[in-house]
């Protein structure tokens with residue numbers, strides 16, 4: 001039986017209205033009864049336009065938002081029911097790579113400090129000595145195709161693609177099984193995007209990772225993902241195997257998104 005890595009079960013999130021000088025704004029239903037499951041070892045894409053709820057769902061998986069209703073389970077563990085200590089342990093197994101490698105690296109930290117920071121944060125769970133930490137730092141850089149000579153350099157000395165490799169190395173430091181990839185290539189030059197996507201594919205094969213890939217770009221999702229869910233205004237409108245959705249989209253929303261990709265043929269409406 002296929003092992004389930006991540007299960008989102010009927011999750012809704014309502015943000016209360018905000019009070020301002022012109023009165024209180026309406027509440028926002030950012031997620032409406034979202035259900036999906038991600039199998040161990042697969043790449044699952046979540047695609048939607050700006051404001052569709054992708055960030056809210058991602059933050060909920062990281063337990064940075066609490067759903068208004070529904071549950072989220074990682075390897076069968078319900079995030080809403082874990083103790084603080086259990087949550088800390090789980091956090092070392094779920095990591096995120098953000099969209100913008102320029103904004104997500106502290107310019108005052110060396111590459112060594114950046115990639116070993118999660119080892120310090122998760123010290124209780126991982127328990128590495130200083131020597132093991134330093135070996136691990138070199139190993140992490142090598143995993144993302146960079147040499148140990150870069151460990152004592154600073155983010156401003158690197159290109160966008162190299163910075164994203166450093167972000168990936170940091171995300172891998174605690175030995176996660178599930179990586180949330182939040183538009184990891186959209187801030188990069190087109191020529192570098194393919195290199196980073198190839199690296200992600202290689203790492204997945206090598207380390208048996210599960211990817212939850214958030215994007216508004218169906219072309220990238222088609223390249224990387226096995227299955228995909230399309231989200232519109234907080235609701236999942238379609239989900240299934242990538243090949244099926246690309247070849248025979250059922251919803252108007254899927255047709256619209258696919259139609260916006262010049263290189264993908266859109267089947268006629270039935």
Ligand SMILES: Nc1ncnc2c1ncn2[C@@H]1O[C@H](COP(=O)(O)OP(=O)(O)OP(=O)(O)O)[C@@H](O)[C@H]1O
Nearest residue numbers: 015028029030048049050051052053054055056057
């Ligand atoms: N803290 C908040 N308080 C109130 N409303 C919020 C909050 N965070 C998000 N929203 C609203 O929830 C909806 C979903 O936003 P979300 O950021 O999850 O979308 P998104 O798909 O990630 O968009 P983008 O691709 O632009 O990041 C939007 O209408 C947004 O304005």
